[in-house]
Amino acid sequence: MYGLYGALLLWAVALYCVRRDFARAWAEPCLRHPVMVFEGDDWGYGPLEQADALRDIARALSAHTDAQGRHPVMTLGVILAGPDEARPDEAEACVALDDARLAPVLAEMRTGVARGVFSLQLHGMQHYHPAVLDKACAQDPALRAWRRQPFPATEDLPSPLQSRWTDASSLPSQALDGTDIVSRATAEVSTFARIFGVMPAVAVPPTFVWNDAVETAWAAAGVRALVTPGERYERRGADGMPVDSGRLYRNGQRCASGLTALVRDDYYEPVRGHRADRGLEALARKWAQRRPLLLETHRSNFVGRHARHQDSLAAIDSLIAGARKRYPTLCFVSVEALADAYAAGGSVLLDHGLPARLRALPSRLLTTGRRRKVLLLLCVLTAFAVALTA
Numbered sequence: 001m002y003g004l005y006g007a008l009l010l011w012a013v014a015l016y017c018v019r020r021d022f023a024r025a026w027a028e029p030c031l032r033h034p035v036m037v038f039e040g041d042d043w044g045y046g047p048l049e050q051a052d053a054l055r056d057i058a059r060a061l062s063a064h065t066d067a068q069g070r071h072p073v074m075t076l077g078v079i080l081a082g083p084d085e086a087r088p089d090e091a092e093a094c095v096a097l098d099d100a101r102l103a104p105v106l107a108e109m110r111t112g113v114a115r116g117v118f119s120l121q122l123h124g125m126q127h128y129h130p131a132v133l134d135k136a137c138a139q140d141p142a143l144r145a146w147r148r149q150p151f152p153a154t155e156d157l158p159s160p161l162q163s164r165w166t167d168a169s170s171l172p173s174q175a176l177d178g179t180d181i182v183s184r185a186t187a188e189v190s191t192f193a194r195i196f197g198v199m200p201a202v203a204v205p206p207t208f209v210w211n212d213a214v215e216t217a218w219a220a221a222g223v224r225a226l227v228t229p230g231e232r233y234e235r236r237g238a239d240g241m242p243v244d245s246g247r248l249y250r251n252g253q254r255c256a257s258g259l260t261a262l263v264r265d266d267y268y269e270p271v272r273g274h275r276a277d278r279g280l281e282a283l284a285r286k287w288a289q290r291r292p293l294l295l296e297t298h299r300s301n302f303v304g305r306h307a308r309h310q311d312s313l314a315a316i317d318s319l320i321a322g323a324r325k326r327y328p329t330l331c332f333v334s335v336e337a338l339a340d341a342y343a344a345g346g347s348v349l350l351d352h353g354l355p356a357r358l359r360a361l362p363s364r365l366l367t368t369g370r371r372r373k374v375l376l377l378l379c380v381l382t383a384f385a386v387a388l389t390a
Helices: 001-016 019-028 050-062 102-114 130-137 139-146 178-196 211-220 276-288 309-326 335-344 354-365 369-389
Strands: 036-044 073-081 081-083 094-096 118-124 227-229 231-236 242-248 260-263 293-298
Touching: 019 354, 036 050, 036 102, 036 118, 036 335, 050 073, 050 102, 050 178, 050 309, 073 102, 073 335, 102 118, 118 178, 139 276, 139 293, 242 276, 260 335, 276 293, 276 309
Parallel strands: 036 073, 036 293, 073 118, 227 260
Antiparallel strands: 081 094, 231 242
16 A cells, blocks of 8 residues: 555656646647648848749649648748848948849749748848857958858858857857847848838747847837747857757747747758658657647758758658648648737637647657656556555
């Protein structure tokens, strides 16, 4: 009998330890059908061959539909500006996406939106902080040379310098002035609206490094939703890696800033060898959790030094075909539509029934191998204790 009491005590301790995770998992709404979205970052300012890549991607996505006749959607995390080769030594000098030389790229973006295969998200005015990059350029000739190229790819910058909302000119990074953050966040929202004629509904922080000031400024400027990796990084450490702030996010969460959070924590990078089976595994895992699959991918799969354009198109096509075959009720929606569904609460995309929550809860809680091992150990100990008392 004491063994059974001991097992019950261990269960109580385990449940106490995961109480916050349990509350978050229970509070997150459940989807009624599987949802898959491709999240494409870094499009906009940059190499002019983007236009051909965007045309090919739109053609590949247009070849598929879900049961409601909707095409798969790739969101384009838009970079609105970059260095001006004519004024490379002026930190704030830039060429915007609506420059005549970038007209073919902008045209393909707009065409894809009209066809229902692209959805635009704010990624940033630049994929760096101009003043921070300027300080780094003073110490690095290679960075100065990068800034003198015509329409350079920001993917070629060192990763810490791609973070827009922290000063990573030296490591560990330092916080930026709050007034500077508000000014830049507000300006990039208005620039997006000027170029595309609509306010950005969704924002994606570059390299997922941001803070409360950024969120609040975006919300005040009219942004409605925020794509996160499920947690927040606010700075870069001495090793250049993002440092976890301890702030967690869940799908549909109403942030203190007023933004609706979504979680993107799966990746599909064909240039790194990712194929359909990887995407299908992620979709199965997310559907078991009754969560949407937001697959992060990047322009570098299609454009740039390491791009494998045709392979990347084939990988996406194969994944979509496999997903449609395995999940006949699969839904293709934009992240903007998904965020609005979470915010509204009563959407047909969501299942508020108790059975859905009970089915999703174990998969949401047992997201790590360590938790599964602890659960298995508790089950074994409980069975052993029951056997002893029999």
